[in-house]
Structures are given as structure tokens and as C-alpha cells.
Amino acid sequence: MSRRARAKGPSEAALADAREALRRCDVLAGLSSMEGGIERVYLSPEHAGANAQVAEWVAAAGMRAWQDQAGNARGSYPGTDADAPVLLLGSHLDTVPDAGRYDGILGVMIALAVVGRLHAHGVRLPFGIEVLGFADEEGVRFGRTLLGSCAVAGAFEEEWLELADADGVTMREAFTAFGLDPDRVTEAALDPSGVIGYLEAHIEQGPLLLDANRPLGVVSGIMGAKRFDLVMEGQAGHAGGVPMLHRRDALLGAAETALAVEQVALTEGVVGTVGEMRVEPGAANVIPGRAEFSLDVRAASDAQRDGAWERIRAHAVEAAGRRRLQFTETLRHVARATSSERRLSEAVEHGILAVTGEREAMELQSKAGHDAMAIASLTPYAMLFVRNGNGGVSHHPDEIVTVEDVALAIDAFEAAVLSIAHRQGAATVA
Structure with a gap:
């Protein structure tokens, strides 16, 4: 019926x-x-x-x-x-x-x-x-x-x-x-x-x-939700002068992390968003030395939310290590x-x-x-x-x-x- x-x-x-x-x-x-x-x-x-x-x-x-x-x-x-x-x-x-x-x-x-x-x-x-x-x-x-x-x-x-x-x-x-x-x-x-x-x-x-x-x-x-301010710190350099294998490109580390957010969200049944990203120095012919970006992750339970964050964080740490970057995180907001x-x-x-x-x-x-x-x-x-x-x-x-x-x-x-x-x-x- x-x-x-x-x-x-x-x-x-x-x-x-x-x-x-x-x-x-x-x-x-x-x-x-x-x-x-x-x-x-x-x-x-x-x-x-x-x-x-x-x-x-x-x-x-x-x-x-x-x-x-x-x-x-x-x-x-x-x-x-x-x-x-x-x-x-x-x-x-x-x-x-x-x-x-x-x-x-x-x-x-x-x-x-x-x-x-x-x-x-x-x-x-x-x-x-x-x-x-x-x-x-x-x-x-x-x-x-x-x-x-x-x-x-x-x-x-x-x-x-x-x-x-x-x-x-x-x-x-x-x-x-x-x-x-x-x-x-x-x-x-x-x-x-x-x-x-x-x-x-x-x-x-x-x-x-x-x-x-x-x-x-x-x-x-x-x-439940958590929001973070995330930073990838590398080294700025000349876009033409620094060979690709010598670069410490902060934006690429941030981009890898953003893609990991999507992957984890789809796999774990949560929602994750990178809604803000700022690059320094911010010139077309300069390798980004610093990338600041946000993360918003939400899930039906706090445990599921926190588990998803730990997996995203692991991806970020791995990307930072491989690219010789420094990764830092600041928790900005928590809602149960x-x-x-x-x-x-x-x-x-x-x-x-x-x-x-x-x-x-x-x-x-x-x-x-x-x-x-x-x-x-x-x-x-x-x-x-x-x-x-x-x-x-x-x-x-x-x-x-x-x-x-x-x-x-x-x-x-x-x-x-x-x-x-x-x-x-x-x-x-x-």
C-alpha cells in the first residue's frame, strides 16, 4: 500500500x-x-x-x-x-x-x-x-x-x-x-x-x-561538524628557475589534501568541504610557498566524523612529507x-x-x-x-x-x- x-x-x-x-x-x-x-x-x-x-x-x-x-x-x-x-x-x-x-x-x-x-x-x-x-x-x-x-x-x-x-x-x-x-x-x-x-x-x-x-x-x-584552518608551508621560488624535482610547492600539497577530502568523504559516507584557499606569494610566475585552506567535515555521529578527519589528516601528513612541506592544523569549530x-x-x-x-x-x-x-x-x-x-x-x-x-x-x-x-x-x- x-x-x-x-x-x-x-x-x-x-x-x-x-x-x-x-x-x-x-x-x-x-x-x-x-x-x-x-x-x-x-x-x-x-x-x-x-x-x-x-x-x-x-x-x-x-x-x-x-x-x-x-x-x-x-x-x-x-x-x-x-x-x-x-x-x-x-x-x-x-x-x-x-x-x-x-x-x-x-x-x-x-x-x-x-x-x-x-x-x-x-x-x-x-x-x-x-x-x-x-x-x-x-x-x-x-x-x-x-x-x-x-x-x-x-x-x-x-x-x-x-x-x-x-x-x-x-x-x-x-x-x-x-x-x-x-x-x-x-x-x-x-x-x-x-x-x-x-x-x-x-x-x-x-x-x-x-x-x-x-x-x-x-x-x-x-x-556533527568540525572545521579546521590548515596550512601547507613550502618554499617560494621562480616559476622558470626551479626544476620540478627541486620544488617544495605548498599549493600541490594542499591540492592533494583537498582531493583526499573528497575520497574519504565518498568512501566513509561523510561530507567534507575545502571552501577556502589562499596562496602566497600569489603571483603567476612564483611557486607557492604557503597555502592556507579550510576544512569542514560532517557526519551522522561524532565518532564517524572524527575517524574521517584522522584519515584526511593522515593523507595531508603523507603528502607534506613526500613534498618536503610543513603541515599544521588549527581546530576552529566543533559541533556535536x-x-x-x-x-x-x-x-x-x-x-x-x-x-x-x-x-x-x-x-x-x-x-x-x-x-x-x-x-x-x-x-x-x-x-x-x-x-x-x-x-x-x-x-x-x-x-x-x-x-x-x-x-x-x-x-x-x-x-x-x-x-x-x-x-x-x-x-x-x-
């Missing part, structure tokens, strides 16, 4: 909510430091502008709007029991350079749409809801990801305040310029006993839903693999089935990182993925979703929240 039934279509009311959510994504896309593209980084004027705009939408949805000491945009919607733990809904508002307009941002707009519906119908749940627009998930400015959600989870480390951006401005200095006290960042943290769980809606950053012709999916977990909680995932699945008519929700593991990874140290999480058109491309201006899929996502997310509410106690109409 087929596991899928005839798909339902979204209602006109849902389509109207989706159009407004997408309009808001367009508005935030205009708050950018990049001419002709989208870039919005942590503790920037564009960050401040986005928080101010989101605060207006938060208030319109019947919530108290506020900004925490880490720069996250937040909104509070009270429940019938002021002492009950709260349910968190959210995603991030920052972007990578030359970004699409939906990664992270759409999830915040979906959360706002759901709370706005509750408010419009006078519905109060047995618990409060808090919507979070995390300030820095991407880590573009200071090289450390998940800063906003780590602060909320109580995992912000004071030493991060000394990280500097490309202009030499430290995070501590940026906090002050933004109007925040860096010594109060820990005040953004929530008490785990006061939180029910965390739900995040996000575009899928890949093509699996698109390939399966499914509008929505439930996330089983998020891959996490799994969604069954209870919350069942609520998301319930929402998907209720609005799509499918008999079984499609389950996916996220290879991309999300704020849910950091929040997992505070409270259990579950995630809803929305189909990403145009081949599933993300972190790119061609990122795209349809109004119909967003309408279904809003309906499904609301149904998930109400499912959790019914487990906690009946919702009431004010």
Missing part, C-alpha cells in the same frame, strides 16, 4: 499568511551591507535594523518584543499558567555573504505567523511561547558560529569576546558599539527547568524533499551530532500529516548546522523542513520556496504547537 494519500491544498487564509511571511523576508533582504546582494552580520547596523523591524512584527502578533543581552530578537506570548515552562520557536536572522533570503529568516517568519494566528483567535495555551530571532548562527563576522543560540543555551564562552573581525574589531568592542554590555551576555541564558522544548522551521538546504516531490519533512537529527526528541518530532509529524494528507512524513537528517544544535544543550528540539526549490540550492541568491509550501509549513507548525499544547492541557480562548 502506498504511504502517500492525495495531497491536500492550503486554504486561502494559509496562503495569505504565507504571502505575508514571504513579504517580510523581502523586507529583511533589503537590510544588507552588500550592494546588490544580501549580507547581514552580527552586531552590525543591519543587525540592529533587522531587530527593530522584527520587533514591530512581534508586537503585531500580540507578543512583548525585546532584545536580549546577546543581541537576539525575542518575543514573549503568555500562556494560561504564568509559572509553566515555555515553548521556544525560532531560527536565525543573520546571513552569509551574497545570501538567499529564506535561510533562517523564513523560520522566524513562520513562528511569528503561528503566534499571530493564536493571538488573532484569542487562544492561550497552557504554556507561554517565546519566539527567538537568533543574532548570529552563521559566524561570518567573528568566525564562531551559533553565537546567539549558545548565549540562550547558557553556553557562551567569555573568551569569544576577544575574537576579532577582518577589520580588527573585537567582539567585545562590537558589543559596546551596538549598545550592549559584553559583561552581561550571560543574562540571555534560559533556565532549562523553564523550557518545554524548541521547534525550528527551516528550508531544507538540499534537494531531498524536492526530489521526492514532498513539501515538508521532519528532521531526525543534525550531523544531535538527535531530535521523539515526543517533539511526533508533534511535527502530526502537523505534516494533518496538512498534506500523507500517511507517513518524510524523515531527513540535516547535514547543515542549525541553532537547534546549540539549543539541544538547553532543551530537546524538533525541526520542520520546507522544500527548497531550484535544485535545493542554499547560501545563494537562487534560494527559493513557493507560497503553497510555506502555507503548508505554517499550518503544520501551528498543528505541531497545538499538539504539544493538548498534551500539556487544553488550550483556552481568551
Whole structure:
């Protein structure tokens, strides 16, 4: 028997909510430091502008709007029991350079749409809801990801305040310029006993839903990741004067390592990326004496990730030795693999089935990182993925979703929240 039934279509009311959510994504896309593209980084004027705009939408949805000491945009919607733990809904508002307009941002707009519906119908749940627009998930400015959600989870480390951006401005200095006290960042943290769980809606950053012709999916977990800064050091020399067998070409050692990343990833079932490479001296007629490059490796488990890294490292060490190069490594970022909680995932699945008519929700593991990874140290999480058109491309201006899929996502997310509410106690109409 087929596991899928005839798909339902979204209602006109849902389509109207989706159009407004997408309009808001367009508005935030205009708050950018990049001419002709989208870039919005942590503790920037564009960050401040986005928080101010989101605060207006938060208030319109019947919530108290506020900004925490880490720069996250937040909104509070009270429940019938002021002492009950709260349910968190959210995603991030920052972007990578030359970004699409939906990664992270759409999830915040979906959360706002759901709370706005509750408010419009006078519905109060047995618990409060808090919507979070995390300030820095991407880590573009200071090289450390998940800063906003780590602060909320109580995992912000004071030493991060000394990280500097490309202009030499430290995070501590940026906090002050933004109007925040860096010594109060820990005040953004929530008490785990006061939180029910965390739900995040996000575009899928890949093509699996698109390939399966499914509008929505439930996330089983998020891959663990490690990022490294790697260096091959050799000796620069004249491109015509140094014989091939005498060369200590740093770029060739880095290139061999990059190819090894692909080989290990394909063999071990992980994902590995060399996304940055800089060569010095960097002239067409000079043998590269130094190559600096990045490595991002991700896997379903931390053990699998770490095993893949050790094999990549062995390839790099072997290539360096054979080419008479010096190889060094610096660990830049670690994110542990996490799994969604069954209870919350069942609520998301319930929402998907209720609005799509499918008999079984499609389950996916996220290879991309999300704020849910950091929040997992505070409270259990579950995630809803929305189909990403145009081949599933993300972190790119061609990122795209349809109004119909967003309408279904809003309906499904609301149904998930109400499912959790019914487990906690009946919702009431004010």
C-alpha cells in the first residue's frame, strides 16, 4: 500500500499568511551591507535594523518584543499558567555573504505567523511561547558560529569576546558599539527547568524533499561538524628557475589534501568541504610557498566524523612529507551530532500529516548546522523542513520556496504547537 494519500491544498487564509511571511523576508533582504546582494552580520547596523523591524512584527502578533543581552530578537506570548515552562520557536536572522533570503529568516517568519494566528483567535495555551530571532548562527563576522543560540543555551564562552573581525574589531568592542554590555551576555541564558522544548522551521538546504516531490519533512537529527584552518608551508621560488624535482610547492600539497577530502568523504559516507584557499606569494610566475585552506567535515555521529578527519589528516601528513612541506592544523569549530526528541518530532509529524494528507512524513537528517544544535544543550528540539526549490540550492541568491509550501509549513507548525499544547492541557480562548 502506498504511504502517500492525495495531497491536500492550503486554504486561502494559509496562503495569505504565507504571502505575508514571504513579504517580510523581502523586507529583511533589503537590510544588507552588500550592494546588490544580501549580507547581514552580527552586531552590525543591519543587525540592529533587522531587530527593530522584527520587533514591530512581534508586537503585531500580540507578543512583548525585546532584545536580549546577546543581541537576539525575542518575543514573549503568555500562556494560561504564568509559572509553566515555555515553548521556544525560532531560527536565525543573520546571513552569509551574497545570501538567499529564506535561510533562517523564513523560520522566524513562520513562528511569528503561528503566534499571530493564536493571538488573532484569542487562544492561550497552557504554556507561554517565546519566539527567538537568533543574532548570529552563521559566524561570518567573528568566525564562531551559533553565537546567539549558545548565549540562550547558557553556553557562551567569555573568551569569544576577544575574537576579532577582518577589520580588527573585537567582539567585545562590537558589543559596546551596538549598545550592549559584553559583561552581561550571560543574562540571555534560559533556565532549562523553564523550557518545554524548541521547534525550528527551516528550508531544507538540499534537494531531498524536492526530489521526492514532498513539501515538508521532519528532521531526525543534525550531523556533527568540525572545521579546521590548515596550512601547507613550502618554499617560494621562480616559476622558470626551479626544476620540478627541486620544488617544495605548498599549493600541490594542499591540492592533494583537498582531493583526499573528497575520497574519504565518498568512501566513509561523510561530507567534507575545502571552501577556502589562499596562496602566497600569489603571483603567476612564483611557486607557492604557503597555502592556507579550510576544512569542514560532517557526519551522522561524532565518532564517524572524527575517524574521517584522522584519515584526511593522515593523507595531508603523507603528502607534506613526500613534498618536503610543513603541515599544521588549527581546530576552529566543533559541533556535536544531535538527535531530535521523539515526543517533539511526533508533534511535527502530526502537523505534516494533518496538512498534506500523507500517511507517513518524510524523515531527513540535516547535514547543515542549525541553532537547534546549540539549543539541544538547553532543551530537546524538533525541526520542520520546507522544500527548497531550484535544485535545493542554499547560501545563494537562487534560494527559493513557493507560497503553497510555506502555507503548508505554517499550518503544520501551528498543528505541531497545538499538539504539544493538548498534551500539556487544553488550550483556552481568551
